[in-house]
Amino acid sequence: MKILLPFVAVIALVFLAYAGVGVAKLHFLFGVVLPYAAIAVFIFGFIYRMFIWGKSPVPFSIPTTAGQQKSFPWIKQNKLDNPSSTLGVIGRMALEVLLFRSLFRNTKTELRDGPVLSYGSEKFLWAAGLAFHWSFLIIFVRHFRFFMQDVPVVLQMIEGADSFFQVGAPLLYLTDVVLVAAVTFLVFRRLAMPLIKYISLPADYFPLFLILGIAITGILMRYVTKVHIVGVKELVMGLVSFSPVIPDGIGVIFYIHLFLVSTLLLYFPMSKLMHFGGVFLSPTRNMPANSREVRHVNPWNYPVHVHTYEEYENDFRDKMKKAGLPVEKE
Amino acid sequence: MAKGPTPAELANIDYTPPQTEWMDTPTVIKTGTFCWGAKAKNLNIVEFPNARDWNPSEEDWKLPENWQEIFLKGMKDLLGKYRSFKVFMDICVRCGACADKCHFFIGSGDPKNMPVLRAELLRSVYRNDFTMAGKILGKLAGGRKLTLPVLKEIWYYLYQCTECRRCSLFCPYGIDTAEITMMGRELMNLLGLNTDWISGPVANCYMKGNHLGLEPHAIMNSIEGMIDDIETITGIRINPSFNRKGAEILFVTPSGDLFADPGTYTAMGYMMLFHELGLDYTWSTYASEGGNFGFFTSNEMAKRLNSKIYAEAKRLGVKYIIGGECGHMWRVLTQYMDTWNGPADFLEVPVSPITGTRFENAKSTKMIHVTEFTADLIKNNKLKLDPSRNNGLNVTYHDSCNTARGMGLLDEPRYIIKNVCNTFHEMPENTIREQTFCCGSGTGLNASENMELRMRGGLPRANAVKFVKEQYGVNTLANICAIDRATLSASMEYWVPGTRVTGVHELVANALIMKGEKERETDLRGDPLPGKEGN
Numbered sequence: 001m002k003i004l005l006p007f008v009a010v011i012a013l014v015f016l017a018y019a020g021v022g023v024a025k026l027h028f029l030f031g032v033v034l035p036y037a038a039i040a041v042f043i044f045g046f047i048y049r050m051f052i053w054g055k056s057p058v059p060f061s062i063p064t065t066a067g068q069q070k071s072f073p074w075i076k077q078n079k080l081d082n083p084s085s086t087l088g089v090i091g092r093m094a095l096e097v098l099l100f101r102s103l104f105r106n107t108k109t110e111l112r113d114g115p116v117l118s119y120g121s122e123k124f125l126w127a128a129g130l131a132f133h134w135s136f137l138i139i140f141v142r143h144f145r146f147f148m149q150d151v152p153v154v155l156q157m158i159e160g161a162d163s164f165f166q167v168g169a170p171l172l173y174l175t176d177v178v179l180v181a182a183v184t185f186l187v188f189r190r191l192a193m194p195l196i197k198y199i200s201l202p203a204d205y206f207p208l209f210l211i212l213g214i215a216i217t218g219i220l221m222r223y224v225t226k227v228h229i230v231g232v233k234e235l236v237m238g239l240v241s242f243s244p245v246i247p248d249g250i251g252v253i254f255y256i257h258l259f260l261v262s263t264l265l266l267y268f269p270m271s272k273l274m275h276f277g278g279v280f281l282s283p284t285r286n287m288p289a290n291s292r293e294v295r296h297v298n299p300w301n302y303p304v305h306v307h308t309y310e311e312y313e314n315d316f317r318d319k320m321k322k323a324g325l326p327v328e329k330e
Numbered sequence: 331m332a333k334g335p336t337p338a339e340l341a342n343i344d345y346t347p348p349q350t351e352w353m354d355t356p357t358v359i360k361t362g363t364f365c366w367g368a369k370a371k372n373l374n375i376v377e378f379p380n381a382r383d384w385n386p387s388e389e390d391w392k393l394p395e396n397w398q399e400i401f402l403k404g405m406k407d408l409l410g411k412y413r414s415f416k417v418f419m420d421i422c423v424r425c426g427a428c429a430d431k432c433h434f435f436i437g438s439g440d441p442k443n444m445p446v447l448r449a450e451l452l453r454s455v456y457r458n459d460f461t462m463a464g465k466i467l468g469k470l471a472g473g474r475k476l477t478l479p480v481l482k483e484i485w486y487y488l489y490q491c492t493e494c495r496r497c498s499l500f501c502p503y504g505i506d507t508a509e510i511t512m513m514g515r516e517l518m519n520l521l522g523l524n525t526d527w528i529s530g531p532v533a534n535c536y537m538k539g540n541h542l543g544l545e546p547h548a549i550m551n552s553i554e555g556m557i558d559d560i561e562t563i564t565g566i567r568i569n570p571s572f573n574r575k576g577a578e579i580l581f582v583t584p585s586g587d588l589f590a591d592p593g594t595y596t597a598m599g600y601m602m603l604f605h606e607l608g609l610d611y612t613w614s615t616y617a618s619e620g621g622n623f624g625f626f627t628s629n630e631m632a633k634r635l636n637s638k639i640y641a642e643a644k645r646l647g648v649k650y651i652i653g654g655e656c657g658h659m660w661r662v663l664t665q666y667m668d669t670w671n672g673p674a675d676f677l678e679v680p681v682s683p684i685t686g687t688r689f690e691n692a693k694s695t696k697m698i699h700v701t702e703f704t705a706d707l708i709k710n711n712k713l714k715l716d717p718s719r720n721n722g723l724n725v726t727y728h729d730s731c732n733t734a735r736g737m738g739l740l741d742e743p744r745y746i747i748k749n750v751c752n753t754f755h756e757m758p759e760n761t762i763r764e765q766t767f768c769c770g771s772g773t774g775l776n777a778s779e780n781m782e783l784r785m786r787g788g789l790p791r792a793n794a795v796k797f798v799k800e801q802y803g804v805n806t807l808a809n810i811c812a813i814d815r816a817t818l819s820a821s822m823e824y825w826v827p828g829t830r831v832t833g834v835h836e837l838v839a840n841a842l843i844m845k846g847e848k849e850r851e852t853d854l855r856g857d858p859l860p861g862k863e864g865n
Contacts, residue, residue: 002351005470005517010338017476021817025553027618039684049420049557051411051421053416053417054412054413054418055410056409056410056412056413056416057411057412057413057670058412058413058414059411060665060666060669061665061669062414062506062509062665062736063501063737064495064504064736065734065735065737065762066738066739066764067737067738067739067740067764068738068740069737069738069739069740070691070738071702071739071742072693072702072705072706072709075705075708075739075742075745080649080820081764082738084463084691089782096502096504100502102426102499102500102501102502103502103506104502105500105765106427106431106500106584107431107500107760108430109430109431109436111341111345111436114341114594115341115343115789116793116797117369117595117789117790117794119434119760125426125427129425129502134844150618150801163610176398189525193426194346194347194427194442195345195347195426195430195444196424196429197349198347198352198426198441198447199352199424199426199429199441199446199450200424200442201471201472202470202471202472203471203472204423204424205461214426236490242401252534269674270461270462270463271463272421272422272423272424274420275421275422275423275503278417278420278421278503278505279502281413282414282418282419282503282504282505283413283414283417283504284414284420284495284498284504284505284506284509289737289738291664291668291669291694291695292663292664292668292691292693292694292695292697293691293694294694295668295669295672295673295688295694296669297491297669298607298669298670300411301669301670304630304633304634304639305538305772306634306637306641307537307634307764308641309638309641309642309645312537312538312539312616313616314614315537316545316546319545319546319547320546320573320615321544323545323550324550325546325550325572325615326573326574326575328676
C-alpha cells in the first residue's frame with residue numbers, strides 16, 4: 001500500500017495532465033497558471049520553511065567531531081572533520097553538500113558465527129545518491145537553454161560534455177541515462193532491502209516515482225515522441241518574460257512533463273525534499289568545534305535553582321569540621 | 331548475568347524485520363531491557379513535576395490526566411528552543427545509512443533500535459500534530475496519534491539509546507539521535523517518567539555533590555584508603571588537600587573514580603602523578619562530581635548540577651580547573667558548561683606550571699582534560715617513566731563516544747599509552763576514534779535490571795576487543811571514562827573473559843618513577859610486576 005499508492009498517484013497525475021490538455025484543452029491552466037502557481041509556492045514555501053527553522057535558535061554548540069581536535073602544535077588536527085575555524089566549517093560543509101562526505105563513510109555491518117562482527121565498505125548508496133543529485137543538477141542547468149534567448153557558452157560546454165559519447169541523433173545525454181539509472185536503483189534499494197523497506201513511507205516513494213516520471217517524459221520528448229521544440233521555447237520564454245503565450249501544436253507530452261515538474265515544485269517545500277535547505281542548517285555540521293576556546297551564547301539561557309555551597313555547608317558543617325575540612329562559617 | 335541468556339544465545343541475532351508495519355507492531359516491554367521507574371522522593375528533591383513511584387512493567391503508569399497535553403505542549407516548546415530538534419524532525423529522508431551503525435540495533439536486531447526508526451517513533455507524533463500534511467493526511471503522511479501505547483513505546487526506546495552519536499557521524503544531514511533522545515527524555519520528565527538509576531544519582535548529586543551520594547567525610551575516607559594503598563606500593567605517603575582556598579588548580583573527576591575498582595586505581599594514578607609534580611591543586615567535596623546524570627534528564631537539571639564546578643572554582647579562588655577521565659562529563663564540559671554557567675572570567679587561561687604550555691584550546695572554559703595535561707608533560711620530558719612495569723599488559727584503547735564525537739580527544743590518550751606501555755594494538759578502524767562503539771551502558775543505562783540490553787549494546791565493542799585478543803593477545807582495555815571502567819568490566823566478563831579494564835592514568839602511575847619511592851613489587855592493583863612474580 002505504501003508503495004502502490006504513491007505509484008498510482010504519479011500515474012494519476014500523468015492522466016490528469018493528459019485529460020486536462022489532450023481532452024479538455026486546458027492549455028492555459030497547465031501551461032501557464034499551474035507553473036506560475038508552482039514556482040510561487042516553491043519560492044515562498046522554501047523561504048518560509050528556512051525562516052521557520054531559522055527562527056528556532058541554536059542554544060548549544062553541538063558539532064559532531066569526526067577527527068582529532070585542535071590541542072597541541074605537535075598533534076595534527078583534523079581541520080575538516082573537526083574544524084575549529086570558519087574556513088574549516090566552510091570546507092566541511094562544502095564536502096558534505098557537494099560530495100556527501102558523511103555518506104561516503106557508510107559501512108555494512110555483518111554478523112557471522114562466533115560471533116564475529118565485520119564492517120565492510122558500502123559505497124552504493126553514496127554513489128547512487130551522488131549520481132542522482134549531480135545529474136539532476138546538470139539536467140536542470142541544461143534546461144536554461146529554454147529560458148534564455150541566446151544560449152550562453154557555458155551551457156553549450158555543459159551540453160557538449162554531457163553528450164561526449166555522441167551516441168544516436170539527437171545526441172544522447174549521459175545525465176539522462178545516469179538519472180534514470182540512479183533513481184531506479186534508489187527505488188529498487190528501498191524495495192529489495194528488508195530493513196530499508198521497513199522504514200520507508202509513502203513520502204519516500206512518491207518523490208522517486210515523480211522524478212522518474214519527469215525524467216521519462218523528458219526523455220520521450222527528446223528521443224521518441226518529438227514535440228514542437230520552437231513552440232516549447234516560445235511558451236517558456238513567455239513565462240519567463242511574464243507575457244505568457246500558448247503556441248499551437250506543442251504536443252501533450254510536454255504538458256505532462258510540465259505538470260509533473262509543477263507538482264514537484266508544489267510538493268517540495270512541504271516534504272522531506274527540504275533536506276536540500278535543511279542540510280545547511282544542521283548544527284552538528286555547520287558549527288566550528290571551538291566551544292572551549294570561544295564561548296557560545298544561548299539566547300534563552302535563564303537562571304536556574306541551584307544547591308549552593310552555603311546550603312551544602314549548612315547540611316554538612318558538623319561532619320565537615322569533624323573530618324578536618326575548612327568551613328566558611330564556624 | 332545471573333539468570334539472563336548466555337553469550338551464545340545472545341549472539342544469535344535475527345535482523346529480519348517483522349511482517350507487520352512498524353506502526354502496527356505493538357511494543358512489548360521486556361524484562362532485562364528496561365530500568366526501574368524513578369522514585370517520587372528523588373524527583374521531589376529536584377522539584378520535578380508529577381513525581382510518584384511507578385513501575386514500567388505495570389499496565390498503569392499513573393500518568394497525570396492531561397498527559398497528552400503536557401507532552402505536546404512540551405514538544406512545541408522544545409521545537410521553538412532548539413533548531414536541531416526542528417530540523418531533525420523535518421529533513422530525514424530515511425536513507426537508512428544510520429541503521430546498522432547503532433550498537434543496540436547490532437546487538438538486538440530490533441528494527442526500532444535503528445536510529446532512523448527510533449527517531450520516527452517521535453517524528454510520527456510530530457508529523458501528526460505539528461505538520462500540515464500530517465494534520466490532513468494522518469497515517470498516509472507518516473503521522474500517528476499520541477496514544478498510551480505510543481507513549482510507552484517512545485519511552486522504552488528512548489532508554490535504549492546512549493546518545494553516543496555514532497549514527498550522526500554517518501548521516502548525510504548530520505541528524506543526531508542524541509539530540510532527539512535528549513528532547514524525548516526531557517518530555518518524559520515532564521510526565522515523571524524518569525528511571526530510578528538516573529533520578530537517584532541526580533538527587534544525590536544535587537544535595538551531596540556527587541552521584542554516589544558520598545558525604546564529605548566519606549569522600550575523604552575513600553581517598554585515605556587509596557593513600558594507604560599508594561604508600562604500601564611505593565613507600566610514599568601523599569597528602570592531597572580538600573576544599574582548600576588559594577590552590578592553583580581545582581581537580582574534578584567523576585565520583586565513580588572514588589568508589590569502586592577499577593576506577594579507584596585511576597584516581598590513585600592522578601594523585602600519584604600530581605604528587606610527583608608537586609602540583610598545587612585541591613579536591614572539592616562540594617563539586618565532587620565531574621559526570622552529570624542531569625544531562626540524561628533535562629537541560630535545566632544538567633545546568634543545575636554543572637553550576638557547582640564554576641561556583642566552587644570561584645569560591646576557592648583557583649586559577650583553572652583540570653578534569654579527570656570521564657566521557658559524557660567531557661561532552662558537557664566541552665559543548666555546554668561555558669554556555670550555561672560561563673563566562674568563567676574569574677579564572678585564567680590554563681598554563682601548565684611544569685611545562686609552561688598555555689592551553690589555548692581551553693582559553694574560554696578554563697578547564698583542561700587530564701590527558702591533555704599529561705600528554706604535554708610527557709612530550710616535554712617532565713616525567714621519569716618505566717614502561718616495562720606495564721609489560722604484562724597488552725593494551726588496546728577504547729575511545730569514549732563523547733570524547734571522540736563530542737570533542738575529538740583522540741591522539742592525546744594514545745600518545746600517553748604508547749609512552750607508558752610497551753605493547754599497544756589498535757582495534758579495527760571501524761570501531762575506534764570517531765567511529766568508536768559505545769560501551770553499551772551510557773546515559774544512565776548502567777543499571778543491573780537491564781543487563782540483557784547492556785550486553786547486547788556492548789557486543790560491538792566487546793567483539794572488537796575479542797578480535798585483537800585473538801589476533802595480538804591483547805589482555806587490557808584502556809579507556810578514559812568512569813562509566814566505561816564499570817560497564818566494560820561487566821561486558822568483558824560476559825563477552826571476552828580475562829580482559830583487564832583500566833583507566834589511562836592507572837597505566838601512567840604504574841610506569842611513573844617517583845622520587846624516593848621504594849622498589850615496586852606490584853602494580854596499583856597489588857598484582858606482581860613483571861619479573862617480580864616469584865617474590
